[in-house]
Amino acid sequence: MNTIGPETKTTERILITGGGGQIGTDLSEALAKKYGADNxxxxxxxxxxxxRDGIHELQLNVLDESNFERILEDNKITTVYHLVSLLSGTSEKKPLLAKNLNLNPLLFLLEKAKAKKIERIFWPSSIAVFGKGIPKHNVSQDSVLHPESVYGITKLAGEELCRHYHDAYSVDVRSLRFPGLISWKAPAGGGTTDYAVEIFHHAIKNQLYKCFLTEYTALPMMYMDDAIEATLALMSADPNAISVRGSYNLGGVSFTPKEIANEIKKHFPDFTITYEPDFRQAIADSWPSSIDDTPAQKDWGLKLKYQLPDIVNDMILHLKKP
Ligand SMILES: NC(=O)c1ccc[n+]([C@@H]2O[C@H](COP(=O)([O-])OP(=O)(O)OC[C@H]3O[C@@H](n4cnc5c(N)ncnc54)[C@H](O)[C@@H]3O)[C@@H](O)[C@H]2O)c1
Known part of the structure; x- marks a missing residue:
């Protein structure tokens, strides 16, 4: 068995929920490298x-609170990276499930932290918290938040719960507003930015890609490596340095479907794309085109490594491997 060894000695014991998804697949490996797979x-x-590779894989439905509690206690968990959520496309179709799944387990964990059963929580929010009344470009940390999707509304409620449990009960919960994430290890899970992952799988197989957004829809995106780096940096920051206890803006890199298609055409000149917007266009139209993440840079040193050409090069490099 190929076990991932620790770079840092630690007493942290980490539970990831939704660990088999797009973020969890990369995050579990990065955490194993940093803290030791056995933790x-x-x-x-x-x-x-x-x-798997020394990491404990566990079956857990986060709506099953008694099993959730047992896993926390049996494994002496100190830190939880709580990733489970219905994403934007699926939440709009299943609003009741979205409300339960996106909020109840978060509240369960905040209560556990309030009771000092766990020490720290990471919870991802999303650029979907933005909506009516925002400028389209360079949206600041303190912009008004009027989300226009069921998903965004659950994320905003989650942010407010995190802030409240920190301010009222000193719970150490930390959060990032992820833009659309691009990665090659796992498929995207039902979001409005999924096109920027799917497009590569079609280009590699020389297939036409039917994009569900218009060619001019600019959205903020981020390569998974940058998202994981940001998560690790936030989680190891001095608690006193963290000035935002709702969720930090992450800007990433902004581009349109046409711009990423043109970049892909530099590698696959015959690649073709058509644009057939569906219900996700309305969700995308309510989101900003670009985001200002100055507080994350100042508080805990957020840095971006991957611009659009780097993302396209790295995606194609990995997806082309047999
Ligand atoms: N991927 C993105 O582009 C993006 C952008 C912004 C925010 N986020 C947030 O990051 C988090 C993770 O996103 P992701 O893209 O990895 O999601 P994903 O859909 O790829 O993965 C979610 C995982 O949760 C699991 N799951 C579903 N219901 C469950 C349940 N009841 N109990 C336990 N597991 C369950 C699924 O099997 C899946 O493996 C979510 O909170 C999401 O809102 C993601």
Whole structure:
């Protein structure tokens, strides 16, 4: 078995929820490298109980509170990276499930932290918290938040819960507003920015790609490596340096479907794309085109490594490997 060894000695014992998804697949490996695979408990509703590369994989439905509690206690978990959520496309179709799944387990964990059963929580929010009344470009940390999707409304409620549990009960919960994430290890899970992952899988196979957004829809995106770096940096920051206890803006890099298609054409000149907007266009139209993340840069040193050409090069490099 190929076990991932620690770079840092630690007493942290980490549970990831939704660990089999797009972010969890990369995050579990990065955490194993940093804290030692044996300290990582990566759970998902779709997992069996097993060990993979030294990481404990656990079957956990986060709506099953008694199993959730048992896993926290049995494994002496100190820190939870709580990733489970219905994403934007799916939440709009299943609003009741979105409300329950996106909020109840977060509240369960905040209560556990309030009762000092766990020490620290990471919870991802999203640029979907933005909506009516924002400028389209360079949206600041303190912009008004009027989300225009079920998903965004659950994320805003989650941010407010995080802020409240920190301010009222000193719970150490930290959060990032992720833009659309691009990665090659796992498929995207039902979001409005999924096109920027799907497009590569079509280009590699020499297939036409039908994009569900218009060619001019600019959205903020981020390469997964940058998103993981940002998560690790935030989670190891001095608590006193963290001035935002709702969720930090992350700007990433902004581009349109046409711009990424043109970049891909530099590698695959015959690649073709058509634009057939569906219900996700309205969600995308309510989001900003670009975001200002100055507070994250100032507070804990957010840095971006991947611009659009770097993302396209790296995606193609990995997806082309047999
Ligand atoms: N990927 C993005 O572009 C993006 C952008 C902004 C915010 N986020 C946020 O990051 C988090 C993770 O996103 P992701 O893209 O990895 O999602 P994903 O859909 O790829 O993965 C979610 C995982 O949760 C699991 N799951 C679903 N229901 C479950 C349940 N009841 N119990 C346990 N596991 C369950 C699924 O099997 C899946 O593996 C979410 O909170 C999402 O809102 C993601």
């Amino acid at each position: 990582i408990f990566c759970s998902d509703v779709k997992f069996e109980n097993t060990i």
